Amino acid sequence: LKYETARFESSYGTIEQLPEPTTPEVSFVGRSNVGKSSLLNKLIGRKSLAKVSSQPGKTANINFFDVDGVRFVDLPGYGFAKVSRAEKQRWADLIGGYFDSERSFNLVVSLVDIRHDAQQLDRDMLGFLVESELPFVVALTKADKLSRSKQNQQRASLARQFGLDPQQMLVTSSETGQGIAELRSLIEDACL
Ligand code: GTP
Numbered sequence: 001l002k003y004e005t006a007r008f009e010s011s012y013g014t015i016e017q018l019p020e021p022t023t024p025e026v027s028f029v030g031r032s033n034v035g036k037s038s039l040l041n042k043l044i045g046r047k048s049l050a051k052v053s054s055q056p057g058k059t060a061n062i063n064f065f066d067v068d069g070v071r072f073v074d075l076p077g078y079g080f081a082k083v084s085r086a087e088k089q090r091w092a093d094l095i096g097g098y099f100d101s102e103r104s105f106n107l108v109v110s111l112v113d114i115r116h117d118a119q120q121l122d123r124d125m126l127g128f129l130v131e132s133e134l135p136f137v138v139a140l141t142k143a144d145k146l147s148r149s150k151q152n153q154q155r156a157s158l159a160r161q162f163g164l165d166p167q168q169m170l171v172t173s174s175e176t177g178q179g180i181a182e183l184r185s186l187i188e189d190a191c192l
């Protein structure tokens with residue numbers, strides 16, 4: 001993939017009129033603040049094509065990016081407590097509506113913060129992906145915050161907690177670039 005050609009495509013606050021599913025799609029899901037937009041930027045090699053914020057709840061729409069004919073989809077985060085019930089419902093509808101729609105889900109990148117033990121909403125998300133037989137990989141994020149030995153420990157431990165094969169979990173960092181080359185090749189295998 002020619003990442004340098006990446007460009008913003010469109011943004012949707014409701015799922016009524018998503019772009020036609022005519023291209024392969026790679027979607028990024030995970031809790032608010034887990035690092036979805038940062039990982040997407042790192043993959044693309046651009047500082048801020050997707051908006052990043054230290055405040056959770058930054059991405060409140062579904063944002064589509066075109067990367068050399070592959071669509072990268074930045075979804076709103078789940079599990080952010082500090083928004084109104086109506087807004088929470090809107091985000092849930094967006095995420096649910098997206099996965100309910102008829103699209104080419106080539107790869108779902110499901111992000112989980114490597115520092116924390118398994119949380120219920122992540123179990124739910126991964127359970128849903130397994131159940132729906134969607135191709136996915138778990139990207140453990142913010143690995144730069146842990147030593148290498150701690151990273152390996154957490155990877156094994158989270159795999160156990162989620163009931164997944166450690167092979168399905170990739171240790172990543174948008175700060176250091178750890179795991180980015182591996183993730184790119186998984187994406188290319190899934191899309192090309
Ligand atoms: P929402 O859009 O709110 O759902 O958040 P998001 O999942 O898109 O997270 P975002 O990329 O905006 O990052 C949230 C915060 O985590 C920002 O302050 C980032 O700088 C930080 N962050 C993201 N990835 C990493 C990483 O790999 N390492 C470190 N140390 N910080 C990171």
Ligand code: MG
Nearest residue numbers: 036037058059
């Ligand atoms: Mg975001």
